[in-house]
Amino acid sequence: MSSQATIVTVTIVYLGLMIGIGIWANRRMTSAKDFLVAGQSLGFFVMAIASFSSIQSGWGMVGATGATASWGIGGLAVGILAPLGFALTWFLLGGKLRRLAHTHSVYSIPDLVNVRYGRGPAGLWMSIALIIGAIGYMTAQVVAAGVITALLLGIPFTQALIVGSAIVAAYTVAGGMLAAVWTDLVQGLLMIAMAVYVFFLAIGVGGGWTQTLAGISETSPEFLHIDGVKPAVWWVANALMIALGMIGQPQLIHKFLMLKSPRELRWGALVASIGYAMTTLFSVGIGFAARGQIGTGAMTAPAAPDDTTTDFLDQFASPVVTALALTALLAAIMSSASSFITIGASAMTRDLLGAIGRPIENELRWNRVASVVITAAAVVVALFLDQIIYLLGAIGWSAFAAATLGPIVLGLYWRRGTGRGATAAIAFSLLLNLVLVLAERNGWWVPPTNFFTGFTVIVAGVVVYVVVSMLSPSEEDARRFDAVVPTAFPTASDAGRPTVIAGETDALTDRARQ
Amino acid sequence: MRESSSKTNDVLVLGFTALLVVAFIGMLADVPAAMFLTVPLMVATLLHLSVAECEDDRRRRSALTLIHAYNIASVGLWAVALWGLHQDVFLGGLPVSTAVIMYIAWPFYTVASGLMYAATSRWTGIVHNDVETTQS
Numbered sequence: 047m048s049s050q051a052t053i054v055t056v057t058i059v060y061l062g063l064m065i066g067i068g069i070w071a072n073r074r075m076t077s078a079k080d081f082l083v084a085g086q087s088l089g090f091f092v093m094a095i096a097s098f099s100s101i102q103s104g105w106g107m108v109g110a111t112g113a114t115a116s117w118g119i120g121g122l123a124v125g126i127l128a129p130l131g132f133a134l135t136w137f138l139l140g141g142k143l144r145r146l147a148h149t150h151s152v153y154s155i156p157d158l159v160n161v162r163y164g165r166g167p168a169g170l171w172m173s174i175a176l177i178i179g180a181i182g183y184m185t186a187q188v189v190a191a192g193v194i195t196a197l198l199l200g201i202p203f204t205q206a207l208i209v210g211s212a213i214v215a216a217y218t219v220a221g222g223m224l225a226a227v228w229t230d231l232v233q234g235l236l237m238i239a240m241a242v243y244v245f246f247l248a249i250g251v252g253g254g255w256t257q258t259l260a261g262i263s264e265t266s267p268e269f270l271h272i273d274g275v276k277p278a279v280w281w282v283a284n285a286l287m288i289a290l291g292m293i294g295q296p297q298l299i300h301k302f303l304m305l306k307s308p309r310e311l312r313w314g315a316l317v318a319s320i321g322y323a324m325t326t327l328f329s330v331g332i333g334f335a336a337r338g339q340i341g342t343g344a345m346t347a348p349a350a351p352d353d354t355t356t357d358f359l360d361q362f363a364s365p366v367v368t369a370l371a372l373t374a375l376l377a378a379i380m381s382s383a384s385s386f387i388t389i390g391a392s393a394m395t396r397d398l399l400g401a402i403g404r405p406i407e408n409e410l411r412w413n414r415v416a417s418v419v420i421t422a423a424a425v426v427v428a429l430f431l432d433q434i435i436y437l438l439g440a441i442g443w444s445a446f447a448a449a450t451l452g453p454i455v456l457g458l459y460w461r462r463g464t465g466r467g468a469t470a471a472i473a474f475s476l477l478l479n480l481v482l483v484l485a486e487r488n489g490w491w492v493p494p495t496n497f498f499t500g501f502t503v504i505v506a507g508v509v510v511y512v513v514v515s516m517l518s519p520s521e522e523d524a525r526r527f528d529a530v531v532p533t534a535f536p537t538a539s540d541a542g543r544p545t546v547i548a549g550e551t552d553a554l555t556d557r558a559r560q
Numbered sequence: 561m562r563e564s565s566s567k568t569n570d571v572l573v574l575g576f577t578a579l580l581v582v583a584f585i586g587m588l589a590d591v592p593a594a595m596f597l598t599v600p601l602m603v604a605t606l607l608h609l610s611v612a613e614c615e616d617d618r619r620r621r622s623a624l625t626l627i628h629a630y631n632i633a634s635v636g637l638w639a640v641a642l643w644g645l646h647q648d649v650f651l652g653g654l655p656v657s658t659a660v661i662m663y664i665a666w667p668f669y670t671v672a673s674g675l676m677y678a679a680t681s682r683w684t685g686i687v688h689n690d691v692e693t694t695q696s
Contacts, residue, residue, distance in 0.1 A: 133673030316674025
């Protein structure tokens with residue numbers, strides 16, 4: 047079998063497996079609860095692998111690899127503190143979110159906002175932020191998927207983009223979050239296996255870890271220093287954006303709503319952290335190896351940093367290894383995309399329409415329709431509105447983080463947090479992110495080298511939430527906090543408390559959502 | 561929520577916000593110390609926040625003992641990384657600041673953080689807190 051035939055076969059087998067999982071999940075789909083939160087049936091291992099898999103994306107593997115080759119250790123801020131972000135998320139949200147999900151039938155992030163602050167502008171703005179962020183994230187993933195699929199199948203970019211998008215949309219529409227999570231499991235395990243293999247392959251090109259570092263030290267020593275290419279403060283701001291921003295990412299928060307029991311929390315943080323760290327080896331390996339080879343002249347510097355991975359594999363790996371590595375990248379892309387299709391669809395139907403007083407019937411059908419709309423919107427943006435792609439992609443991570451870190455993460459602990467504070471934080475951080483990215487993109491403002499937009503937006507979101515809450519105290523919000531926000535820990539009053547039947551809307555939840 | 565934990569949470573949330581502002585000013589003013597030293601303090605604040613509502617004093621203290629030990633190690637790592645920024649010392653082929661981050665901090669945060677959660681979630685009872693759910 048020729049190399050190209052082998053590559054196409056590997057790709058088709060992988061894509062076929064994803065569709066197969068979608069068909070299996072579709073047969074189990076009976077309700078919106080199944081579609082949105084996988085029926086709240088997940089065990090810890092599936093949830094943990096799906097968590098890191100949905101976080102690790104084309105941005106994390108392709109982008110971080112190119113950044114490492116371009117900026118050295120500066121490009122690895124993304125990967126190095128991300129494991130800490132998982133642990134912080136489990137600590138802060140694990141117990142509370144799972145309990146909220148089962149007590150108040152919370153199936154989405156705006157549901158959380160409505161339970162915490164009552165139905166109002168905060169939930170509406172969160173829905174808008176999720177829709178914009180989901181389309182933005184999807185656009186970035188769709189483009190990356192198009193590039194990878196074009197290489198794997200040997201077809202033009204436009205066709206590849208449509209094929210890749212159609213497949214991830216197909217299994218997500220068919221099986222909702224259940225399909226997304228189980229495909230995430232397969233994709234996550236594939237990513238780990240290939241990342242470890244590629245790390246040793248890449249470092250071997252330079253003669254081993256010590257030799258690779260010695261080579262870089264000789265030709266481009268600044269790449270090994272934290273402050274060698276970018277300022278040290280920039281590196282830390284980047285790392286904080288990842289670690290703190292992780293806690294606010296909807297595709298991760300959403301996973302806690304799917305756990306079947308609190309016992310499933312215990313080992314999830316460790317599994318997710320180790321899984322993510324292992325996939326970071328991909329960026330470490332190719333990033334450092336490529337930098338070393340560029341320094342010696344054995345490899346031409348890629349035209350764009352994002353081409354580093356494909357250029358390196360093309361030159362130093364066999365076609366089959368390249369195919370498997372690119373399939374792992376495609377897995378990283380699809381695992382993020384599937385989560386965002388479902389989250390965006392939920393925000394568009396259940397959350398946005400609910401927020402404007404037009405709740406839908408037959409949520410399952412309309413979630414599927416919205417999933418197609420979200421994917422189609424991302425494809426259209428990717429194909430026809432090139433100038434906005436960078437803009438929408440840049441909005442993604444930090445916009446979510448800024449919108450949720452204060453209102454949701456801190457809001458679940460801070461009794462003084464108010465709906466006005468939440469609304470202000472979500473709206474302001476979304477607009478600030480847009481303005482800063484537009485200004486930089488169009489040359490209206492050249493930020494200093496030590497300035498990092500993503501971290502700035504997160505700080506702004508938290509500060510606005512706290513300050514506006516303090517300036518607009520609300521007894522009603524405080525009473526609602528006391529009534530509905532659970533503690534994650536057993537209390538003396540838990541013994542003998544009647545159980546709440548999930549699915550029934552009790553008076554407490556009704557009042558909380560008004 | 562107990563009144564005392566509500567007040568504790570108030571202090572921790574405001575403290576975290578203040579640390580974020582200090583870090584932001586450090587970024588704008590290009591003062592690495594303002595960022596390197598606030599990172600572990602922010603982590604410490606958030607971890608304390610996560611267990612502050614545990615009503616059982618013994619359980620809460622057990623968790624906080626482990627968390628504080630972790631935080632001391634975390635502060636130490638960032639302090640050494642800060643000190644190493646302008647040192648001409650190499651460790652394992654990397655400048656000492658980079659080496660501390662890659663060889664020690666990265667595996668520390670990857671493994672120790674998750675193990676700490678596994679331990680504290682059991683000690684504080686989170687993983688046994690299955691009070692409320694009956695599927696309809």
